[in-house]
Amino acid sequence: MIRSTHAVRAAALAGAAALILAACSSGGGDSDDDATEGSTSAASGPLKIGSLLPQTGSLAYLGPPEIAGVDLAIKDINDAGGVLGEDVTVEHTDSSDADNAEVATQSVTELISKKVSAIIGAASSSVTLNVVDDITNAKIVQISPANTATKLSGYSPFYFRTAPPDTVQGSALGNLITGDGHENVGILVFNDDYGTSLRDVVEKTVEDAGGTITYGKKGQEFDPKASSFDSDITALLATNPDAVVVLAFEQTKQIIPGLVAGGVDPKNIYLVDGNTADYSADFQPGTLEGAQGTIPGAFPSDDFQARLKEVDPNLKDFAYGPESYDATILVALAAEKGKATDGETIQKNLAAVSGADGGEKCSSFKDCVALIKDGKDIQYTGQAGVGPFNADNDPSSAFIGVYKYGADNKNVWVKAVEGEVK
Structure with a gap:
């Protein structure tokens, strides 16, 4: 799960054919009739996002680019005016690895107590399988930038991923x-x-x-x-x-x-x-x-690599940085579309802002929010090169x-x- 730092022309990847995936079993990721409405218990406070990414353990090398992707997205969101007029905040926690399962369990408990509405992570599918029930049962959206295990397809209406399955x-x-x-x-x-x-x-x-x-x-x-x-x-x-x-x-x-x-x-x-x-x-x-x-996933463009390094100058690799960035942007756009920041509202709107219902393409939080405020449906086309969520909450296309x-x-x-x- 690690990507070379050698620069590659973005045009080469852009010219590659996107992979079209067939929808698997139904999984609850589709928007429903009240997709643009907040839940009855909709939160009115600022959007708070948590991250559950590896800072220790055998997958610690994956953490820096993923965390940088989240932080860069938060910066871009807040530079564009935040979500519903308020700055977004992030709580970073350690997922470690499957051999240290107690670390992720403790982190999830902490994030739930801090009332986050969405959690970006984990990197390891095995770690996610240990904690996904705790997260989704709390009606918190979990959106992983790197999980690929097939058994996670359609696992829960509150579980999404921006990486394609195995x-x-x-x-x-x-x-x-x-x-x-x-x-x-x-x-x-x-x-x-x-x-x-x-x-x-x-x-x-x-x-x-x-x-x-x-x-x-x-x-x-x-x-x-x-x-x-x-x-x-x-x-x-x-x-x-x-x-x-x-x-x-x-x-x-x-x-x-x-x-x-x-x-x-x-x-x-x-x-x-x-x-x-x-x-x-x-x-x-x-x-x-x-x-x-x-x-x-898509190989990150030279420009995006440079922007990630502005967040973390020590970055040497960029694995799943684009997917982490897009996961964070999608959460924020879902809150904007639903006009509330609670997990249920975000869950109802994630598929829609990814383009599952069609809509005008936009590639930045700022541009997408402008379209949402004009009452238009959108398809966020981000850094990772994946398509809208399918019925299993998996990307419908991928490189x-x-x-x-x-x-x-x-x-x-x-x-x-x-x-x-x-």
Whole structure:
């Protein structure tokens, strides 16, 4: 879930075809007849947003760009006059990771006590699954910039995400692998909802294309807390795959050297958003040269990267910064459309301001609010390049970026590919 800092022309991505997703099961994200009305208990005070993003744990590297995305959105909203004439405030809390579940639980309790109307996060699908009931049962909107687990599609009317589900990335990755001519694919997957969800889609896509999964099927996952993954690597290599997919987080730093030492050509290694990271400080030069990885979402333009760095000058990567920015803007627009700042009003209006009902396209909070005040329907088209929410509160369209590693073990954006949800 980490994106290269190398600049890529925004025009290249803009010219890539957007992925159109089919709506899945009904999930309650659609606007209803009272979509532009606040609830009977509508809050009249300033909009307060919470964030539940990783500041500690194995996913801490994801936190800075996501938090910067939220903070930049808050700045843009308030610079444009705030929501309903009052400044928006944000409460940042730590989600940590699934191995430290108590951190997110405590953070959610804190955010509920502070009466936030929406929570941006979590980054980890497993963390979200631990706390989503607490959030949504409190009628607080949860909108994740990075959750991809398929089981979260349509989970609750109060749960949304600005990142596409694994059905999209898994399909794109499987098609990339088979398109490169590979037929026998081994998968090293950790026993985590994120990993197994992606594995299932990659497996189906490869097999549908006539390929074979030699290792990594259900029951062959590895323990993410293990101190060594040598036995897993040995078992995979014994099946003689011509391509290897690594579905993991920090464990990747131990796995890659083992694969290369075992004779795997790095150009036959494939990663995903959870581990397509900058490994220039971790591996010897050339270790990952030619390897590829996929990351959902649009590659941020040079201008947007610069604006994020104004918020956090220490940013080196931008993973899910655009998705975090858009999630925050959408919450504010939903409150504006509903003329109230409580969670129920925001939930009723989120799909509408995303363009689910059609409407005039607008790309900034300021421009979108002007249209809302003129009584017009809108479609917010933000930084992440996703389409309106579908019936499952998932994006209805999305980009999947393909990245390739150079001799310096840094990844560079190459192209966008299409996936499809069926």
